Amino acid sequence: MTTPGRGPRLVSVKDVAATAGVSLGTVSNVLNRPHRVTTQTRERVQRAMTDLGFVRNESARRLRTGVSHTMAFVMLDASNPFFTDVASGIELSVEHEGLSLMLCNSRNIAARELAHLTQLEQQRVQGILITPLDPESPTLEELAGRGTPVVIVDRHHADGRFCSVAVDDVLGGRLAIEHLIDRGHHSVAFVGGSRAVGQVAARWQGAQEAWASASLTRQRLTQLTTVDLTPADGREAGQRLAGITAHRRPTAVFCANDMIALGVLQHAVNSGIPVPEELAIVGYDDIDFAAAAAVPLSSVRRPRHILGRAAADLVLDEAANPEHRHRQLLYVPELIARASTVG
Amino acid sequence: MTTPGRGPRLVSVKDVAATAGVSLGTVSNVLNRPHRVTTQTRERVQRAMTDLGFVRNESARRLRTGVSHTMAFVMLDASNPFFTDVASGIELSVEHEGLSLMLCNSRNIAARELAHLTQLEQQRVQGILITPLDPESPTLEELAGRGTPVVIVDRHHADGRFCSVAVDDVLGGRLAIEHLIDRGHHSVAFVGGSRAVGQVAARWQGAQEAWASASLTRQRLTQLTTVDLTPADGREAGQRLAGITAHRRPTAVFCANDMIALGVLQHAVNSGIPVPEELAIVGYDDIDFAAAAAVPLSSVRRPRHILGRAAADLVLDEAANPEHRHRQLLYVPELIARASTVG
DNA sequence: TTGTACGCGTTATCAT
C-alpha cells in the first residue's frame, strides 16, 4: 500500500471528488467540460482542488487520451545563438496552440541525439523538430514510420520524405563570395569545420560556384579547415592566417558561421592585421553578436525566427491534419554588409 | 474501440509477447530484469520488439512506478550563452544518472515561467532547476511543498528553503571595480538593465562597496540604466556615453553582463573612442564571445559548468536521498583582465 | 451527475 515515489502523497481526482462531495465524473467534467457543470458545484470542486493542491497527472491523461501536450526541438548546438533564435520562433507558434515546447541539445553527438529521440518517442510527444547530424539517417525514418511527426530544420532530406525548413545556403555562399569579388578581392579563403561538413557543404559549394562564374584570371579560392565552428576554432584559424606572409595571405575570408568569423576577427586584430584593409571577413547567420563585434561583421543573414515559426507550423499541421502533405520550404538569405568588409 | 491519437496504432507489450510466443511477464522481465531471462528467450523477445517497432510507453511506466526519467531546467534567457553553458554542466550530471534533461525558456516573462512550471509539475518531472524571475515567489514554495524538488540557480532564496547554487556577485562587483581603480580610473559608470534588477543588484552593491572603501577624493561612480541586458541595450548605452563631452565622460564602465559590454564596446569603437585608452570596459560572466571580441573583453568569470554540475547534483540528491538537506552553495568569481582594460 | 470500463506497462502470485 506504499505509494511509489517520495515526498508527500499526491492528491488525485478521487480525493478532490470526496472533499467536494461529488462524483469522480463531475471532477473530470469540471476539468474538461466546465460548461456541463453548475456554476455552484464547479466552484466547489475548484475550491477543493486548490485547497488540496491537486495537480493534474499528465501521464494518466496521455495514457487515456493518447495525445500529449508537448512538442520537442532537438538542437544541434545550444551554444550557437542561431539555434536558440530558431527555438524562440518555434516557441511562438507552438505556444500559440497551447502546447509547450521542450528543448534538447544533441551537441553534435550522434549518441546524444539518439538518446533524446528515444526518450521523446517514449514520451509520445506530438511532434519532433530536429536539426539532425545526418538527415538521411534511418533512425529518423523509423521514428516517423512509427507515427511521430518529424520536421527537419536547417537541412533537407534528399527524397523529401519529411517536412523540412531550410535556407538556400548555396545562394548564401554565392552572395558572400560575390560581395567579396565586388570589393575587389582576388584571393579568398573559406573557413569551415570538418566536424560540421553537412552544415557547411552547401555554403562551400555556393562559394565555389560564384568564384567560378566570375572567371577571374589569377583567381585563388582556398579552404581552411577547422575542427568545429566555435570562436576558439576561429581564433586558431586566424593564427594560421597570420602565419602566412602578407603578400601570399588571402585578402578576405568567408567563414562558415559567425562564431568562427568572430574568432578570426579577434586574432586578426590582435596580431595587428587591419580589418578590412588587409583582411576582409564575411560571416554567416548574422547572429546578434555579429553586429555587436567591435568591427561589425558583414554576414549572410538567415531568417531565424521565420524559420522556426515555419517549422513549427509544419509539425503542428502534420500532427493535427490527416490530409497533411510533406513540404520542403526554402528561405532566401541576405547579405548584410558591415565594416568588416566595407572600409 | 477506436484507438485515440493518429498514425499507425502503436505496438504494446502484449503484441510483443504474442509474437515472441512468451508471456507478458517475460517481456516485462526482459525490459526490467534481463538477468532473470535465458539468453535465448531474451533474444527472441528483443527480436520481436525490433521487428514490431515496439516503443515503451513512458506514460504508462510513470503512472505505474511513480517515477519519471527527466529533470528540467527553466532558463531565464536562452539567448544568453551564460545559461546555455550552465545547461551543459547540468546535462553532464543528469545524463550520468541515466536521466534526460529538458530545457525550457522563460525569457524573463513571469507568465511563461509559470506556464512551464505548471507543465513540468503535471509531467511529474523528478526535479526542477530554475533561474527564477523572483526567488521569493510563493509559486516556487508551493511547487516544492507539493513534492517536486526545486533547486534555484544563480540566485538564493532569502530563508534558505531551497537548495541553491550561485556565485558571489557582490564579490564579483567588487573585483571589477577594484581592478578599474587599480588601473587608475576615477570616474566609472555601472551599466545595467532595469528589467533585470534581481540579477544585477548584487553586482552593483559590490561595485559601490569597493568604490566606498577606496575612499578616493574626487570619486564618481555613476549608474547607466538600460532596459534589458542585450547587445542592443549595450549599443544604446554606448551611444549615451559617446554623447558626453570627453572630459566629463567616465573613463571606464563596468557592465552587468558581457552582452551589454559587447554592445558598449561596439559603439565605442564605431564612434572612434579608443578602448581602453579613453574608455575601459569590464564585462561580467566571461562568455566565449567576450574573449572573442576584437578588443578582448576583461570580464568577471563565473564557473558556469561547475555551477550547472553542482546544481544538478543537488537536485539529484533531493530526488533520491530521503535524508537530503538543503544547501546553498556560493562560488567565487575571478577577474580575467584582457585588452579592454589593460592597454 | 454518477458509475465504470479503459489505456498500458509493472509487479506480484501461483502454477508448471
Add this chain to the structure above:
DNA sequence: ATGATAACGCGTACAA
C-alpha cells in the same frame, strides 16, 4: 526459468 492472471496507478469519456 517461464506461464497465466490480476491488481494497480489516475484521469477520461460515455452510457445510464
